Amino acid sequence: MSALEAAVAGFERLRLSQKPRVLFVSHAYGGGVRRHIDELAGAIASGAEVLLLTPRAGTALELRWLKPHESLAIWLDTKGEWERLVAVLAAIGIDRVHFHHVHGLPQAVLDLPKRLACPHDLTLHDHFPACPQYHMQDGDRRFCGGHPGCRRCLDQGPAQWPLSIDAWRALFAPVLETARKVIAPSQESARRIAGFFPRSSPVVWPHPQAAHGVPPRALRVVVPGAISQAKGLALLVACAQDAAARNLPIHFHVIGYIAHPVATWPEVPLTIGGEYREGELPALLAASGADAIFFPAQVPETFSFTLGDAIDTGLPIVATNLGAFTERLAGRPNARIVRWDAPPAEVNDALLGLRAAPAAITRAMGVSFEDYRGRYLEGLRRGAPPAAAVELAPSWLEEPVETDPPTTTLAWLFDDAFLCGRALSRDKLRVRLRRGGEGRRVDVVIPVYRGEAETRACIESVLASGGSVPHEVVVINDAGPEPALAQWLRGLATNGRISLIEHGANRGFVATANEGMGLHRDRDVVLLNSDTEVAPGWLDRLAAHAAREPDVGTVTPFTNNGTICSYPRAHVANSLPFRETTASLDAKFASSNPAIAVDLPTAVGFCMYVTRRCLESVGTFDEERYGSGYGEEVDFCMRAARAGFRHVLAGDVFVRHVGEVSFGNSGNDRRTKAQAMVDQLYPEFQPRLREFLARDPLAPLRRRVDRARPPVSRLVALFRR
Numbered sequence: 001m002s003a004l005e006a007a008v009a010g011f012e013r014l015r016l017s018q019k020p021r022v023l024f025v026s027h028a029y030g031g032g033v034r035r036h037i038d039e040l041a042g043a044i045a046s047g048a049e050v051l052l053l054t055p056r057a058g059t060a061l062e063l064r065w066l067k068p069h070e071s072l073a074i075w076l077d078t079k080g081e082w083e084r085l086v087a088v089l090a091a092i093g094i095d096r097v098h099f100h101h102v103h104g105l106p107q108a109v110l111d112l113p114k115r116l117a118c119p120h121d122l123t124l125h126d127h128f129p130a131c132p133q134y135h136m137q138d139g140d141r142r143f144c145g146g147h148p149g150c151r152r153c154l155d156q157g158p159a160q161w162p163l164s165i166d167a168w169r170a171l172f173a174p175v176l177e178t179a180r181k182v183i184a185p186s187q188e189s190a191r192r193i194a195g196f197f198p199r200s201s202p203v204v205w206p207h208p209q210a211a212h213g214v215p216p217r218a219l220r221v222v223v224p225g226a227i228s229q230a231k232g233l234a235l236l237v238a239c240a241q242d243a244a245a246r247n248l249p250i251h252f253h254v255i256g257y258i259a260h261p262v263a264t265w266p267e268v269p270l271t272i273g274g275e276y277r278e279g280e281l282p283a284l285l286a287a288s289g290a291d292a293i294f295f296p297a298q299v300p301e302t303f304s305f306t307l308g309d310a311i312d313t314g315l316p317i318v319a320t321n322l323g324a325f326t327e328r329l330a331g332r333p334n335a336r337i338v339r340w341d342a343p344p345a346e347v348n349d350a351l352l353g354l355r356a357a358p359a360a361i362t363r364a365m366g367v368s369f370e371d372y373r374g375r376y377l378e379g380l381r382r383g384a385p386p387a388a389a390v391e392l393a394p395s396w397l398e399e400p401v402e403t404d405p406p407t408t409t410l411a412w413l414f415d416d417a418f419l420c421g422r423a424l425s426r427d428k429l430r431v432r433l434r435r436g437g438e439g440r441r442v443d444v445v446i447p448v449y450r451g452e453a454e455t456r457a458c459i460e461s462v463l464a465s466g467g468s469v470p471h472e473v474v475v476i477n478d479a480g481p482e483p484a485l486a487q488w489l490r491g492l493a494t495n496g497r498i499s500l501i502e503h504g505a506n507r508g509f510v511a512t513a514n515e516g517m518g519l520h521r522d523r524d525v526v527l528l529n530s531d532t533e534v535a536p537g538w539l540d541r542l543a544a545h546a547a548r549e550p551d552v553g554t555v556t557p558f559t560n561n562g563t564i565c566s567y568p569r570a571h572v573a574n575s576l577p578f579r580e581t582t583a584s585l586d587a588k589f590a591s592s593n594p595a596i597a598v599d600l601p602t603a604v605g606f607c608m609y610v611t612r613r614c615l616e617s618v619g620t621f622d623e624e625r626y627g628s629g630y631g632e633e634v635d636f637c638m639r640a641a642r643a644g645f646r647h648v649l650a651g652d653v654f655v656r657h658v659g660e661v662s663f664g665n666s667g668n669d670r671r672t673k674a675q676a677m678v679d680q681l682y683p684e685f686q687p688r689l690r691e692f693l694a695r696d697p698l699a700p701l702r703r704r705v706d707r708a709r710p711p712v713s714r715l716v717a718l719f720r721r
Contacts, residue, residue: 003397010072011390017049020382024052026100032305033125036207041066043373055104057400074396078106086115091390094118095383107161119180124189124302129172130196132159135299139700141229143299148196176200185303186324208369209308220251222290225306228259232296240268242344255284260594261419274421281309292354295319316354409540410468442471444526445516449478452485454531454658461533467540473498474516479506510632514620527608531658535586538653542609545597545650553614553645554603557653562604586654592704593651598697600647601688605633606657614645631674638682651701
């Protein structure tokens with residue numbers, strides 16, 4: 001039987017079923033949401049046929065029949081086949097739509113109940129109807145307070161649909177108000193969402209959860225789950241640092257993985273166990289030798305299956321006072337609730353105070369699967385069979401190929417696999433190494449004129465930076481006046497460390513840069529000033545941002561001296577902060593702003609990653625207008641913007657820039673003339689720049705790095721001002 005014949009037969013079995021049809025709508029992630037979906041589908045299987053709609057690779061959507069021993073699934077394209085998907089659902093005859101999440105799905109998904117003429121339910125696995133970032137975090141990834149008047153949800157970046165915060169909530173208001181049931185897994189989540197949508201009426205149905213018999217263990221503090229910033233990674237690290245500083249008898253052990261690498265044992269009493277499969281946590285808790293369990297969450301959770309498994313152990317628990325933790329741990333003598341923003345010493349003292357607490361505690365009886373099933377199926381009836389048959393296209397049976405996010409370079413996979421403990425990244429790293437190499441090569445083009453010391457430091461830092469992105473270092477000496485520098489460059493070329501081009505006469509920066517960008521028509525290009533210094537892994541992270549979206553034209557890193565991209569103060573030629581090096585500061589940017597990009601009005605030319613697709617569309621720099629330098633990158637970026645390309649800042653990369661080494665004192669005059677030319681050609685540039693400066697979207701990124709610096713460094717910076 002062919003794949004098409006098997007799919008047709010599967011749809012026929014579904015059509016002949018007399019059970020009502022429920023369409024679950026959710027994101028493509030696993031975790032507690034998918035666990036609940038699978039368990040709920042199993043619980044109601046005798047009374048309903050359940051289908052699941054989720055996003056897949058690129059713009060694909062997956063529709064799957066969640067019935068044991070059935071493999072029916074089809075994949076359609078969001079952009080071109082949405083109406084055909086609606087027709088398929090209508091032909092199946094959906095009797096209820098149940099929204100579990102909308103991340104990764106088109107906005108039109110909210111119209112499905114109306115289009116299919118059926119009622120709908122919505123379960124609050126997080127706070128997605130009220131918060132476009134879902135977890136109520138501000139731009140610093142901290143809990144925003146969760147108040148209905150909050151407007152900080154978009155500080156981290158735009159919503160997945162092009163909506164303001166008010167428009168987002170206005171879109172979801174009728175969805176909640178007309179729902180048959182808005183299901184909240186805890187009293188806290190029901191109260192919080194009702195504050196945003198007072199005309200909704202959430203019902204509190206705790207998720208049913210099978211109890212596990214787990215014998216108690218002792219000796220250390222375990223932190224279970226996937227520990228991200230939202231789940232309290234920063235607080236966990238601070239507690240480990242406090243324990244080390246005060247020599248406390250505490251050792252933290254993560255049963256799971258963490259969002260990004262942090263200091264671990266022996267620097268601080270913290271170890272990472274690595275990712276576990278669903279259902280393994282009870283056994284891991286039993287084998288952990290724990291004397292307490294810690295939940296450092298920094299956003300309000302609506303339920304937490306992991307907490308249920310922790311309660312089953314009978315071990316003492318310390319949790320922050322956000323979300324469902326407070327009510328679920330109420331009345332338990334061996335549980336302590338601490339403020340979510342409590343200092344680490346207070347948290348550690350609470351943990352130490354629980355060491356002698358009794359362990360023989362069992363979880364209070366929750367909602368059974370049978371009870372939940374009865375509530376859920378109430379009122380669900382099979383509607384009239386649809387007249388239209390399901391017509392399948394052969395292309396719908398081709399499962400889309402999942403592609404890695406742009407951050408998954410070899411270096412990133414290694415860190416995520418072995419420093420963060422994630423099993424999926426270990427598997428991907430193994431596959432990537434077996435097939436060898438990464439993608440397209442990159443030319444790092446360094447135009448050189450004068451400044452021997454600065455040029456040496458620049459090139460040596462590039463050669464020492466490593467990374468997994470294949471690249472060629474191309475140095476173009478534009479007939480510079482320093483013989484010693486020219487001789488040193490020839491030595492590097494002879495040893496095969498760089499590719500060297502030497503001009504017999506000076507051609508100017510713009511012509512030199514264009515020559516470098518035109519060397520290899522199949523490569524992206526980084527134009528790097530010769531008075532810069534880079535850190536290990538810089539190119540991997542820049543390339544990851546360039547690959548994120550097809551409309552990215554340029555990527556610029558943070559720097560100390562780069563106008564709008566300057567740090568610690570914007571639009572200032574800063575020196576490096578006290579006791580910081582390029583490498584140490586870059587590491588702070590990488591850990592504080594992982595994979596974060598912000599749109600810019602223009603790239604800044606000290607270090608400018610340019611994608612080949614942008615060069616092919618826009619061309620290179622305008623040599624005729626901009627001569628030997630200044631203004632050429634803004635002109636290029638404005639032409640690219642008019643062609644539909646974006647310019648982004650890589651929030652996780654820092655490159656040091658000296659400035660004015662090649663041009664010397666002539667730089668100011670060149671800049672003034674170039675700016676006048678740009679303003680004449682592109683009248684939209686200055687308004688865009690003023691709006692960007694007034695909004696200052698880079699401020700949250702700078703603040704996160706500020707907090708990562710030692711207090712003495714921040715204090716010295718205040719005196720330097």
